Amino acid sequence: MGNDRTNRATGLLIELPEDGGSLYERLTSGIRAAIAEGRLAPGHLLPPSRALAAELGCSRWVVNEAYTQLAAEGRLQTRQGSGTRVTAQPATPSPVDRAPAPRPAPTVPPVVADLRPGAPDVAAFPAPGWTRSLQHVLATADWERSVFPSAAGAWRLREVVAAYLSRVRGLSVENDEVLITCGTSHGVSLVARVLAARGVPNLAVEDPGWSRLHQVAAAAGLVPEPVAVDAEGLDVEALRQTDARAVLCAPAHQFPTGTALSPTRRRALLAWATERSAVIVEDDYDAEFRYDRRPVGALAGLDRSRVVYLGSVSKTLHPGLRLGWLVPPPDLRQPLLDALDTGAAGPSTLDQLTFAGFADTGGYDRHLRRVRKAYRARRDALVTALNSHAIIRDCGPVLGIAAGLHLLVPLPRGLRDHVIAEHLAGRGIATVALSGYAIRRQPPALVIGYGRLSPSRAQWAAEQLAEVLLDELNRTA
Ligand SMILES: Cc1ncc(COP(=O)(O)O)c(C=O)c1O
Missing domain, CATH: 3.40.640.10 (Type I PLP-dependent aspartate aminotransferase-like (Major domain))
Structure with missing residues (x-):
């Protein structure tokens, strides 16, 4: 694939850096740069992976991987049935924002996975x-x-x-x-x-x-x-x-x-x-x-x-x-x-x-039957993913799994749950520390909602938690 940009059938202008690793890496950086420079505006719909892959002359895997990586960074949002879009931001970038000078890092990283308890999967609204x-x-x-x-x-x-x-x-x-x-x-x-x-x-x-x-x-x-x-x-x-x-x-x-x-x-x-x-x-x-x-x-x-x-x-x-x-x-x-x-x-x-x-x-009963099944699958996926990490398993069984849309993950004694929640937020994962719901002191734990966590993302979320716990245990050792 010799071209360094594409602007044909998909109408998408992506400059692929000449050097910078594999095609997947170059495509990822190209889309990242297009977003940073405002050429891809918040809310913009990206071409389907099949179309972009055909245009770039590469496999769909490359495009899908690039989209997934950028979604994990909070730059793209993928929704079943409505495609992949540039994440909406509060304001359109101004000419100043577009200037090449480095921008200060945002203090609150975008939420990639909202695992706060409370809300159901509103995408399943009937x-x-x-x-x-x-x-x-x-x-x-x-x-x-x-x-x-x-x-x-x-x-x-x-x-x-x-x-x-x-x-x-x-x-x-x-x-x-x-x-x-x-x-x-x-x-x-x-x-x-x-x-x-x-x-x-x-x-x-x-x-x-x-x-x-x-x-x-x-x-x-x-x-x-x-x-x-x-x-x-x-x-x-x-x-x-x-x-x-x-x-x-x-x-x-x-x-x-x-x-x-x-x-x-x-x-x-x-x-x-x-x-x-x-x-x-x-x-x-x-x-x-x-x-x-x-x-x-x-x-x-x-x-x-x-x-x-x-x-x-x-x-x-x-x-x-x-x-x-x-x-x-x-x-x-x-x-x-x-x-x-x-x-x-x-x-x-x-x-x-x-x-x-x-x-x-009968619409409400049908809706409840449908979502109950989906939530059970999400719960199963998350519990399995959490239990696959010894560092999580060793803190005791995950609690509150028999019902509802959230569960409670006990954390290692000595760690502060709000610090763990903050580190996860730094990786784009929103959860709530048990201490946030407590009037008096409680053992450290995280409250994780799975209503909006697709089973395919559960392993990734559990991995992030395991990494954060390991880092924090090393730091406080
Ligand atoms: C413990 C608890 N009670 C009740 C509710 C529902 O509150 P409301 O009906 O005011 O939205 C929630 C929703 O998050 C909840 O977590």
């Missing part, structure tokens, strides 16, 4: 079914009638959620007991407001736990009070030592440790709530994803009188929908309705009705 439901809603009387939406939510959705909870979560409720919210955070904020107005000063929270909900409760006037979590879930004895009259917990799948509250603890927790006339706020955030263990029913299904049940579609569909539900015990129903009525508006009625139609026609 767009065709959702769109069909949306179109149907726009032609119905429900939509026409909803110019003055009810604060409790669209009736159609309340019916659908009540049926879903009874079928899937063992929670038998009347339609009008379901209140529609903008998600779990909104639900916690409403409950915290109501409890604070009743003179409840604090909210016991699992430590570690999802800090966002602690902040939301604090903003509504409840001081979070940490309670330890062990292999059986929330430590109810430790809860008894506090003077809390309300507790926030995730009994089916503690976040982020992944434990399920044991049957003994479930009974003990309900007994505590009855004795103290306390409220249990149940965060049932990812009940739909169970792999190797029997589904754990909702705690509210055992005793509705003391539990506020919270659910949302943030883990199953898209956190950006801001759609969820709340089922209060009878004595909190009216205060919570009032809080909904006097607070900021709830989720879009169009989204509520669209979700209701989507679920009612």
Whole structure:
């Protein structure tokens, strides 16, 4: 291949340096330079590897390898079905940026793999079914009638959620007991407001736990009070030592440790709530994803009188929908309705009705079956990849793998988990240190979400972690 540039069929101007190693290396540097100089702008679609390979007279392997390398550097993004694009950046490079002078290295490297727990694979959003439901809603009387939406939510959705909870979560409720919210955070904020107005000063929270909900409760006037979590879930004895009259917990799948509250603890927790006339706020955030263990029913299904049940579609569909539900015990129903009525508006009625139609026609169940399978494969790939490294294996078993979209990787004692997370971020891998979710000191561990990690990248991600751990152990030795 004698040419040093290509600008023919693909219209792509890539200068291949004369020297600089193999064709793969020269092509990689050529594309890298084109991006740096702004000739390939953020968002630009690169030619399919077959077309570029034909033009350069090389194998597709060379082009694929170059694309993969540049994706690992965060310069390109590859998406199934929509090709390879130059990574979007906040601003178009200015003429100054294009000047040949060396640019300072960015302080925050681009994220190549976002393994933070929390989000599902939003690329798996069931767009065709959702769109069909949306179109149907726009032609119905429900939509026409909803110019003055009810604060409790669209009736159609309340019916659908009540049926879903009874079928899937063992929670038998009347339609009008379901209140529609903008998600779990909104639900916690409403409950915290109501409890604070009743003179409840604090909210016991699992430590570690999802800090966002602690902040939301604090903003509504409840001081979070940490309670330890062990292999059986929330430590109810430790809860008894506090003077809390309300507790926030995730009994089916503690976040982020992944434990399920044991049957003994479930009974003990309900007994505590009855004795103290306390409220249990149940965060049932990812009940739909169970792999190797029997589904754990909702705690509210055992005793509705003391539990506020919270659910949302943030883990199953898209956190950006801001759609969820709340089922209060009878004595909190009216205060919570009032809080909904006097607070900021709830989720879009169009989204509520669209979700209701989507679920009612079986689309939601089909979607859950499909993604559950994909997530299980991702989990398997990541667990296998992590266990293939002695340095990771030696820290003990990876935890919280039976359910959900994330797992917990114990790290060598003596290392600081936030430092490991920072080093990984330096390699473009976003994770969260367990200490980031903890109020009190915890053994070092990383929380890794696999919802968006394709099985083919799992080995690479595990390798990066193993390398970072080795470097850090050598550095601190
Ligand atoms: C522990 C936990 N609870 C609840 C949620 C869902 O919150 P929301 O419905 O406000 O998006 C998440 C999402 O990340 C979570 O991690």
